[in-house]
Amino acid sequence: KNFPPGPQPIPIFGNLLQLNLGKLVRDLKKLSERYGKVYSIYLGRKPAVVLNGLQAMKEALVTQSVEFAGRPKGLMINHLLQNKGNATDPQTLFHKATFNIICTVLVGTRFKHEDEFLQLNIRCIRETTKTINGPWAMKAFQNMNMIRKSLADQVSQHKESRVPGEPRDLTDCYLDEMEKRGDDGSSFSENQLVFYLLDLFFAGTDTTSNTLLTAFLYLMTHPDVQERCQKEIDKVLGEKMQVSFVDRHRMPYTQAVIHEVQRVADTVPLAAFHATTKDTRLMGYDIPKGTIIIPNLSSVLSEETQWKFPHEFNPSNFLNDEGEFVKPEAFMPFSAGSRVCLGEGLARMELFLILVTLLRRFKFIWPEDAGVPDYTPVFGLTHSPKHYRLGVRLRGSGDLGP
Numbered sequence: 001k002n003f004p005p006g007p008q009p010i011p012i013f014g015n016l017l018q019l020n021l022g023k024l025v026r027d028l029k030k031l032s033e034r035y036g037k038v039y040s041i042y043l044g045r046k047p048a049v050v051l052n053g054l055q056a057m058k059e060a061l062v063t064q065s066v067e068f069a070g071r072p073k074g075l076m077i078n079h080l081l082q083n084k085g086n087a088t089d090p091q092t093l094f095h096k097a098t099f100n101i102i103c104t105v106l107v108g109t110r111f112k113h114e115d116e117f118l119q120l121n122i123r124c125i126r127e128t129t130k131t132i133n134g135p136w137a138m139k140a141f142q143n144m145n146m147i148r149k150s151l152a153d154q155v156s157q158h159k160e161s162r163v164p165g166e167p168r169d170l171t172d173c174y175l176d177e178m179e180k181r182g183d184d185g186s187s188f189s190e191n192q193l194v195f196y197l198l199d200l201f202f203a204g205t206d207t208t209s210n211t212l213l214t215a216f217l218y219l220m221t222h223p224d225v226q227e228r229c230q231k232e233i234d235k236v237l238g239e240k241m242q243v244s245f246v247d248r249h250r251m252p253y254t255q256a257v258i259h260e261v262q263r264v265a266d267t268v269p270l271a272a273f274h275a276t277t278k279d280t281r282l283m284g285y286d287i288p289k290g291t292i293i294i295p296n297l298s299s300v301l302s303e304e305t306q307w308k309f310p311h312e313f314n315p316s317n318f319l320n321d322e323g324e325f326v327k328p329e330a331f332m333p334f335s336a337g338s339r340v341c342l343g344e345g346l347a348r349m350e351l352f353l354i355l356v357t358l359l360r361r362f363k364f365i366w367p368e369d370a371g372v373p374d375y376t377p378v379f380g381l382t383h384s385p386k387h388y389r390l391g392v393r394l395r396g397s398g399d400l401g402p
């Protein structure tokens with residue numbers, strides 16, 4: 001009673017047959033035009049409520065943070081991404097970079113690009129996401145299992161080499177805490193640790209790497225924007241050897257570009273699904289406890305009432321009349337409220353440091369034979385740009401070639 005309206009479901013499948021997984025974000029937008037900012041769909045037999053636009057998102061995820069902070073039970077994890085291409089294309093390159101960063105935090109190691117563990121991870125994710133539109137659940141499960149086994153090995157090696165009280169990384173911290181708690185009935189366990197690591201590897205590698213891929217697609221095809229960033233970077237850094245994260249405060253234009261990239265990249269368009277933790281109300285509708293909640297972040301990132309240029313790549317979306325960096329409230333690629341992305345701080349650091357370091361040294365050029373750029377993202381629960389090649393030239397020197 002008083003549940004948000006939505007398309008008529010059919011038995012067993014609910015509304016799944018009416019939705020095209022490859023074009024889910026587009027289909028959900030169409031439904032919003034018909035049923036409003038808060039509407040319902042059935043994922044099989046399970047009712048879900050889709051939230052669209054800043055007002056609904058804020059009211060649910062921020063104002064009623066606790067009521068909307070649950071996670072649905074029994075759904076496949078939804079933080080997987082697309083990754084195609086061979087060793088020389090930017091896809092694998094950025095994947096390896098972001099993978100090594102998260103590895104340093106979790107298990108204190110970086111891997112050579114030829115390393116078996118790194119290769120295994122990349123292969124597994126590629127296979128998992130390739131099969132995302134088919135009968136993929138079983139293959140995804142097998143791949144996860146392979147990575148889980150290699151992470152369990154990492155934990156065993158840590159147990160042998162660790163010095164209690166002197167943690168080198170997240171794994172050591174967790175093992176210290178587990179030891180402290182002993183048998184107090186807490187949820188800390190070696191098995192749980194392996195699953196946390198698995199979660200963080202998946203959540204933290206491809207999200208950032210796909211955002212970087214989107215960044216270079218737009219920078220190559222908007223040379224004026226690229227040059228303006230480079231001028232600002234050169235001026236601010238001068239003779240300084242390396243960029244640091246605090247330098248961002250003196251780079252309003254570059255900051256605006258990175259944020260605009262995240263806005264158009266729309267990397268995690270439907271966030272991770274939430275669930276209501278108790279019976280609650282939202283914008284006049286009653287929503288029972290345990291209902292799946294789908295925050296349509298995509299709808300906020302291009303909401304016409306919130307952005308100066310909602311449908312084009314334009315860093316002015318993040319600049320005021322004085323050329324200062326401003327962040328509109330509707331900028332929520334990391335979601336909002338108590339379930340906001342755990343890795344937001346790390347991801348923002350990675351995006352800034354990697355982009356600035358590369359733009360300082362290199363000019364990125366859209367290859368002459370690459371045709372007209374296609375910005376339409378590929379949807380596989382997360383967005384990634386279509387495969388492209390990266391033309392690179394050392395700034396102020398000869399062409400390194402695409």
Ligand code: HEM
Nearest residue numbers: 203204207208211267268271272334335339341342343347
């Ligand atoms: C540009 C990069 C990234 C984007 C766009 C992104 C986006 C998101 C989004 C939209 C969510 C869902 C929040 C919700 O359910 O409302 C999320 C959750 C999460 N992210 Fe990220 N993320 C990024 C990078 C990372 C990194 C680097 C890490 C790892 C350190 C990470 C770890 C997580 C975790 C653990 C969650 C689940 C949090 C929870 O359940 O409370 N993410 N992320």
